[in-house]
Amino acid sequence: MILIGENIQILSRVVSDAISGTNAPPLQELAAEQAKAGVHWLDLNIGPARKKPSETMSWLVEAIQEVVDLPLSLDTTNPVAMEAGLAICRKKPLINSAAGTQESKEKMLPLAKQYNANVVISVLNDAGIPSDAASRAESIMETIDYANGLGIPNEDIWVDPILMPVGVDQQQILEVVEFVRMLPDIAPGVKSTIGLSNLSSGVPRHLRHILNRVIMVVLENAGLYSAIVDSFDKDLLALNAGGKPEILSVIHRVMDGEELKPADLSPEERDYYKTARVIMCQEIYSPSWLEV
Amino acid sequence: MLENFLEKYPGTVKELSLGAEGKKVTLGGQSALPFHDFEGTPGRPRLVLEISDSAPDDWAAALQEFYADVKASPVAWAQKCVGYGAEMIFMNLNSMEKDLPASQIASGVRQVAEAIPVPLIVFGLGDKEKDEAVLPQVAAACSGLGLLLGPVLKENYQVIAEAALAHGHAIIAQVPMDVNLAKDLNIKLSKFFPLERVVIDPLTSSLGYGLEYSYSTKERIRLSAVVHDDKTLQSPLIARVGREAWKTKEANQDARKGILWESVTALNLLLAGDDIITLRHPESLKLIKSLIN
Numbered sequence: 001m002i003l004i005g006e007n008i009q010i011l012s013r014v015v016s017d018a019i020s021g022t023n024a025p026p027l028q029e030l031a032a033e034q035a036k037a038g039v040h041w042l043d044l045n046i047g048p049a050r051k052k053p054s055e056t057m058s059w060l061v062e063a064i065q066e067v068v069d070l071p072l073s074l075d076t077t078n079p080v081a082m083e084a085g086l087a088i089c090r091k092k093p094l095i096n097s098a099a100g101t102q103e104s105k106e107k108m109l110p111l112a113k114q115y116n117a118n119v120v121i122s123v124l125n126d127a128g129i130p131s132d133a134a135s136r137a138e139s140i141m142e143t144i145d146y147a148n149g150l151g152i153p154n155e156d157i158w159v160d161p162i163l164m165p166v167g168v169d170q171q172q173i174l175e176v177v178e179f180v181r182m183l184p185d186i187a188p189g190v191k192s193t194i195g196l197s198n199l200s201s202g203v204p205r206h207l208r209h210i211l212n213r214v215i216m217v218v219l220e221n222a223g224l225y226s227a228i229v230d231s232f233d234k235d236l237l238a239l240n241a242g243g244k245p246e247i248l249s250v251i252h253r254v255m256d257g258e259e260l261k262p263a264d265l266s267p268e269e270r271d272y273y274k275t276a277r278v279i280m281c282q283e284i285y286s287p288s289w290l291e292v
Numbered sequence: 293m294l295e296n297f298l299e300k301y302p303g304t305v306k307e308l309s310l311g312a313e314g315k316k317v318t319l320g321g322q323s324a325l326p327f328h329d330f331e332g333t334p335g336r337p338r339l340v341l342e343i344s345d346s347a348p349d350d351w352a353a354a355l356q357e358f359y360a361d362v363k364a365s366p367v368a369w370a371q372k373c374v375g376y377g378a379e380m381i382f383m384n385l386n387s388m389e390k391d392l393p394a395s396q397i398a399s400g401v402r403q404v405a406e407a408i409p410v411p412l413i414v415f416g417l418g419d420k421e422k423d424e425a426v427l428p429q430v431a432a433a434c435s436g437l438g439l440l441l442g443p444v445l446k447e448n449y450q451v452i453a454e455a456a457l458a459h460g461h462a463i464i465a466q467v468p469m470d471v472n473l474a475k476d477l478n479i480k481l482s483k484f485f486p487l488e489r490v491v492i493d494p495l496t497s498s499l500g501y502g503l504e505y506s507y508s509t510k511e512r513i514r515l516s517a518v519v520h521d522d523k524t525l526q527s528p529l530i531a532r533v534g535r536e537a538w539k540t541k542e543a544n545q546d547a548r549k550g551i552l553w554e555s556v557t558a559l560n561l562l563l564a565g566d567d568i569i570t571l572r573h574p575e576s577l578k579l580i581k582s583l584i585n
Contacts, residue, residue, distance in 0.1 A: 283522070284516055292524065
């Protein structure tokens with residue numbers, strides 16, 4: 001699937017210092033490294049950008065475009081900052097993101113039409129995040145309909161089903177998978193995306209990667225078009241490129257409902273087996289899920 | 293014929309025997325969901341009355357009045373509660389709040405344990421440092437008496453569980469209303485402590501004050517244990533209804549309300565899967581017993 005590198009994001013100390021100090025080189029280096037790692041898009045997350053939104057976004061987009069040629073995903077909740085970035089993107093950009101809330105429909109969505117940009121539309125609406133596949137479908141259909149009405153075609157829409165952290169609502173994972181599977185039927189031509197890291201939010205840091213990798217494989221199988229990922233997770237990128245076929249096989253067999261014998265698996269396969277069982281809700285999640 | 297419509301579940305709640313020789317009470321062992329006795333080996337919930345190891349100043353007025361003659365004497369109080377039909381006694385160590393020496397608290401516990409014909413459940417403050425200092429001493433002083441000791445938290449489980457193990461007691465593993473955390477604490481305990489000697493306390497909220505959350509968590513734990521055969525969650529469950537029900541404003545308005553509040557909370561939680569229900573008023577015990585038997 002298409003990979004969007006998430007590493008230029010405001011919560012990182014390096015990034016936030018460089019942005020507030022208008023110090024381009026560390027950010028340019030980060031962009032170049034991500035491109036080298038093999039991602040297809042770069043996400044630029046400047047957060048709510050309350051101070052000097054236009055200047056911050058334009059400065060950042062220019063700095064990044066100086067050194068890489070990849071298309072950009074602009075990640076901010078601030079429509080003013082968003083607009084400033086869209087205006088100067090060299091390649092057709094991605095608005096990350098709009099939603100089904102009244103405010104987003106009024107302020108964010110119209111920018112997609114105005115600047116002929118791709119737009120991530122999440123299932124979020126004014127009632128919150130829908131709890132199952134059917135309510136996600138209902139929410140997204142309404143927003144897509146609205147977007148079409150503004151002149152935004154399905155091909156430019158990337159649907160985001162929103163994944164809750166595994167410790168908050170494990171059962172939602174299956175709802176998200178089911179929803180992704182039904183997308184081509186309910187909204188032909190739309191693309192899709194998801195922030196993998198959201199699933200592993202709250203999980204012990206050193207264990208986050210394996211959860212992100214397995215959910216990526218599972219969602220790819222369901223037909224997900226793209227994902228927002230850690231560009232430097234080599235195993236994730238390898239899995240995405242079809243490398244590690246033994247691991248892919250383990251995950252697919254768990255998806256098919258097969259029970260494997262842990263003793264027959266290598267230690268690495270065993271970890272992916274246990275993780276796949278948690279992702280597919282065959283095992284209740286606990287932070288020690290790999291130790292059982 | 294009817295068997296064709298019954299579910300056969302793969303999981304069983306582990307059986308746990310509490311109390312000293314001659315005074316044993318068993319928990320768990322069920323392979324069916326609460327009150328679905330037709331589907332497997334049934335559960336047998338235990339109704340328990342609460343006392344304190346020193347006269348409590350934070351119990352509702354109606355209870356203070358009811359137990360006026362015994363509340364300053366834990367042995368007499370415990371015996372009176374056995375008389376009311378309590379299947380076990382649950383003792384709150386509220387003297388820990390007064391920072392009495394641990395050895396004194398521990399010998400007090402032993403006195404009560406020896407004076408009653410039923411098992412004793414001993415409960416600290418939920419203060420991770422204080423409990424860590426006192427509960428192991430209680431465990432040692434009551435060696436061989438088969439107590440159920442708690443609470444054991446993720447911050448202090450190592451020390452308390454080791455002492456419980458050394459002296460033949462069972463433990464109450466307490467987590468904040470979350471099935472994932474309950475599973476995690478049990479996994480950590482299982483490294484050195486037999487899970488058959490663990491009771492899970494995922495916290496209890498009373499009617500009107502969050503009962504639903506408590507219910508959902510307990511229901512999930514029990515479903516995983518019985519329906520999904522999750523070996524890390526096959527522990528009996530405890531609901532400390534007494535304290536929760538009697539701190540509500542309704543219970544403090546009058547005794548009748550308190551009894552109803554306590555009983556309704558308890559009945560709901562029995563449906564969720566609780567195996568031990570602690571109560572503060574014997575009228576509640578009587579009421580619940582008449583409904584579930």
